[in-house]
Amino acid sequence: xxxxxxxxxxxxxxxxxxxxxxxxxxxxxxxxxxxxxxxxxxxxxxxxxxxxxxxxxxxxxxxxxxxxxxxxxxxxxxxxxxxxxxxxxxxxxxxxxxxxxxxxxxxxxxxxxxxxxxxxxxxxxxxxxxxxxxxxxxxxxxxxxxxxxxxxxxxxxxxxxxxxxxxxxxxxxxxxxxxxxxxxxxxxxxxxxxxxxxxxxxxxxxxxxxxxxxxxxxxxxxxxxxxxxxxxxxxxxxxxxxxxxxxxxxxxxxxxxxxxxxxxxxxxxxxxxxxxxxxxxxxxxxxxxxxxxxxxxxxxxxxxxxxxxxxxxxxxxxxxxxxxxxxxxxxxxxxxxxxxxxxxxxxxxxxxxxxxxxxxxxxxxxxxxxxxxxxxxxxxxxxxxxxxxxxxxxxxxxxxxxxxxxxxxxxxxxxxxxxxxxxxxxxxxxxxxxxxxxxxxxxxxxxxxxxxxxxxxxxxxxxxxxxxxx
Numbered sequence: 001x002x003x004x005x006x007x008x009x010x011x012x013x014x015x016x017x018x019x020x021x022x023x024x025x026x027x028x029x030x031x032x033x034x035x036x037x038x039x040x041x042x043x044x045x046x047x048x049x050x051x052x053x054x055x056x057x058x059x060x061x062x063x064x065x066x067x068x069x070x071x072x073x074x075x076x077x078x079x080x081x082x083x084x085x086x087x088x089x090x091x092x093x094x095x096x097x098x099x100x101x102x103x104x105x106x107x108x109x110x111x112x113x114x115x116x117x118x119x120x121x122x123x124x125x126x127x128x129x130x131x132x133x134x135x136x137x138x139x140x141x142x143x144x145x146x147x148x149x150x151x152x153x154x155x156x157x158x159x160x161x162x163x164x165x166x167x168x169x170x171x172x173x174x175x176x177x178x179x180x181x182x183x184x185x186x187x188x189x190x191x192x193x194x195x196x197x198x199x200x201x202x203x204x205x206x207x208x209x210x211x212x213x214x215x216x217x218x219x220x221x222x223x224x225x226x227x228x229x230x231x232x233x234x235x236x237x238x239x240x241x242x243x244x245x246x247x248x249x250x251x252x253x254x255x256x257x258x259x260x261x262x263x264x265x266x267x268x269x270x271x272x273x274x275x276x277x278x279x280x281x282x283x284x285x286x287x288x289x290x291x292x293x294x295x296x297x298x299x300x301x302x303x304x305x306x307x308x309x310x311x312x313x314x315x316x317x318x319x320x321x322x323x324x325x326x327x328x329x330x331x332x333x334x335x336x337x338x339x340x341x342x343x344x345x346x347x348x349x350x351x352x353x354x355x356x357x358x359x360x361x362x363x364x365x366x367x368x369x370x371x372x373x374x375x376x377x378x379x380x381x382x383x384x385x386x387x388x389x390x391x392x393x394x395x396x397x398x399x400x401x402x403x404x405x406x407x408x409x410x411x412x413x414x415x416x417x418x419x420x421x422x423x424x425x426x427x428x429x430x431x432x433x434x435x436x437x438x439x440x441x442x443x444x445x446x447x448x449x450x451x452x453x454x455x456x457x458x459x460x461x462x463x464x465x466x467x468x469x470x
Contacts, residue, residue, distance in 0.1 A: 222383030281372025387414030
């Protein structure tokens with residue numbers, strides 16, 4: 001799946017032609033229901049194409065920096081990186097910057113701004129695809145979590161560049177002391193940001209003179225792949241809020257946007273949600289031992305399907321919330337989101353002033369669908385487990401791991417990593433520490449999900465092969 005499939009000229013510019021082709025290709029004896037379904041499909045495709053176009057061309061937040069400022073960030077890099085950048089051509093230097101910050105090329109304009117950035121006349125404005133536009137084994141997939149994203153490093157470098165040039169810090173750069181943007185590359189504290197942004201607003205989304213005091217804890221999360229959204233009726237790892245276009249608009253609550261402006265974008269985000277729900281899971285592109293995978297299917301259905309669902313033409317997904325005491329994974333996300341924030345969702349414009357039934361005190365996490373699970377490493381809601389093999393082997397999960405940029409572990413299915421018993425003592429700079437996932441940090445535990453321990457090694461190997469096929 002590439003961005004082209006969701007924003008092709010035929011779909012985006014000639015939707016009527018798409019509908020005509022659908023109707024002409026149908027049987028001469030097509031029923032009214034079949035023709036109606038074709039019309040709905042065409043309408044949905046049009047909405048999805050608009051949604052992707054909005055995300056990639058329309059800024060919903062203020063400009064973060066200009067392209068020239070981005071291309072000059074190497075001047076504040078650590079000495080060894082700065083020397084390499086100084087010797088590089090401008091194109092090579094930009095590739096070095098993409099690598100440092102975990103940014104990926106936009107498939108529609110590989111030489112321009114990265115995916116997740118809208119290039120405006122005033123500068124670059126980041127959006128949802130910064131976290132939800134990633135790559136696996138070097139292949140860019142819009143809708144895949146960006147497990148490379150070094151958001152904290154990027155914003156700190158921008159702040160350092162502003163200070164070096166005598167400019168005042170922008171609000172985003174100034175606020176990083178209050179809201180760290182990720183303690184490990186590839187994870188994001190988006191939900192914490194949502195708590196703080198909503199505390200600035202009343203029920204109608206007007207800015208308050210004095211922000212509400214809302215207790216919160218900062219925690220990093222692994223952004224989920226968009227292709228799972230279509231199977232869900234509720235969003236987020238604890239499934240606390242029903243899926244609506246309004247709910248996904250929480251990140252446009254920055255003070256620069258007025259309540260009226262935010263509300264005027266609702267139809268845009270209805271189309272954005274249509275695009276999100278149109279994203280398909282990518283197929284495993286490597287060899288699969290089909291006999292072994294088929295042996296794994298009944299084992300998976302016996303041991304895993306109760307929570308994660310079944311797959312194939314008659315598959316179903318239960319959207320089951322598993323109690324935290326049963327699943328045993330890191331609970332900081334569950335405890336760290338305050339009841340006050342969940343209640344604000346329900347009582348405000350987001351929850352249609354009480355119409356949506358919000359779960360104020362969920363007891364655990366919702367087991368996700370596993371479509372395309374081969375591509376969505378790292379695993380668990382906090383991104384603490386690098387491969388599916390490690391998911392199946394709780395006792396062998398690494399304490400600290402460092403991933404390669406574009407490598408893929410075909411044997412263990414997931415990130416290609418180097419494992420450590422502890423953070424290497426020579427790693428001292430904050431930006432270097434964020435390159436390592438340290439499960440000893442608060443909120444980053446890789447423990448829990450012990451269910452596969454009921455399987456023997458042969459069964460685990462068969463299940464691992466089966467997971468490639470989903």
